[in-house]
């Protein structure tokens with residue numbers, strides 16, 4: 003088996019801005035005259051993203067609200083298709099982006115374990131092999147046979163986390179939903195993730211919590227208005243993010259770390275609405 007790898011090359015994700023009403027010619031003309039977006043206009047949610055992660059790499063993704071963190075996570079997992087560039091995933095990916103990710107909420111917890119196992123390409127026997135570990139971690143008791151829609155957020159988080167981390171993935175891609183459980187679960191989940199900090203796994207974590215980045219990551223990617231502005235060590239990445247949050251000029255902050263500037267923000271804003 004090849005060692006795991008996760009890479010993004012010239013990644014771009016654009017969201018259509020076209021309004022539903024502009025399906026008629028009259029509405030389209032009206033929108034154009036009012037300066038509203040037309041059907042063929044897109045907003046860049048993410049662009050210029052480039053990195054390669056190998057075993058042992060643990061990447062923290064940081065940035066202000068709307069910087070593009072969730073868009074990048076969803077694209078790495080494969081929920082969003084890039085409009086340009088590409089993502090390469092080598093190895094089994096576990097995406098942990100919300101407590102109920104990938105679950106059919108009308109089915110029981112147990113059915114969901116089997117479904118997720120099948121989706122991961124595992125045989126019934128293999129899933130049964132993982133089952134005791136999953137049930138132990140989820141600690142749902144008899145509730146495992148109830149529909150997931152009846153679970154609290156914390157119960158769903160425990161089950162989702164147990165499924166994702168007990169079925170031996172090599173690449174873990176997470177948002178900060180992990181904080182959804184109670185203190186005991188968060189502690190257990192943190193220990194479980196830390197046990198994977200070895201040469202066989204890749205971790206990607208998007209979060210606003212600096213302490214988690216410091217504890218779990220060994221490199222940081224800073225996003226600003228959808229663009230990757232730095233891929234660097236943890237201390238530098240957090241400093242850049244925090245100074246930008248305090249409204250320091252982006253290029254001043256980058257220059258203070260000897261990093262290349264980004265085009266001036268006027269130019270940046272103009273290029274954010276694009277026609278593909």
Ligand SMILES: Nc1ncnc2c1ncn2[C@@H]1O[C@H](COP(=O)(O)OP(=O)(O)OP(=O)(O)O)[C@@H](O)[C@H]1O
Nearest residue numbers: 017045046047065066067068069070071072073074
């Ligand atoms: N489905 C969508 N359609 C249109 N625009 C979107 C969509 N999803 C995200 N965006 C836009 O893309 C940009 C990046 O959003 P994203 O949710 O990735 O940011 P974020 O860094 O995760 O923010 P937060 O910290 O607030 O969760 C935002 O301007 C957002 O409005």
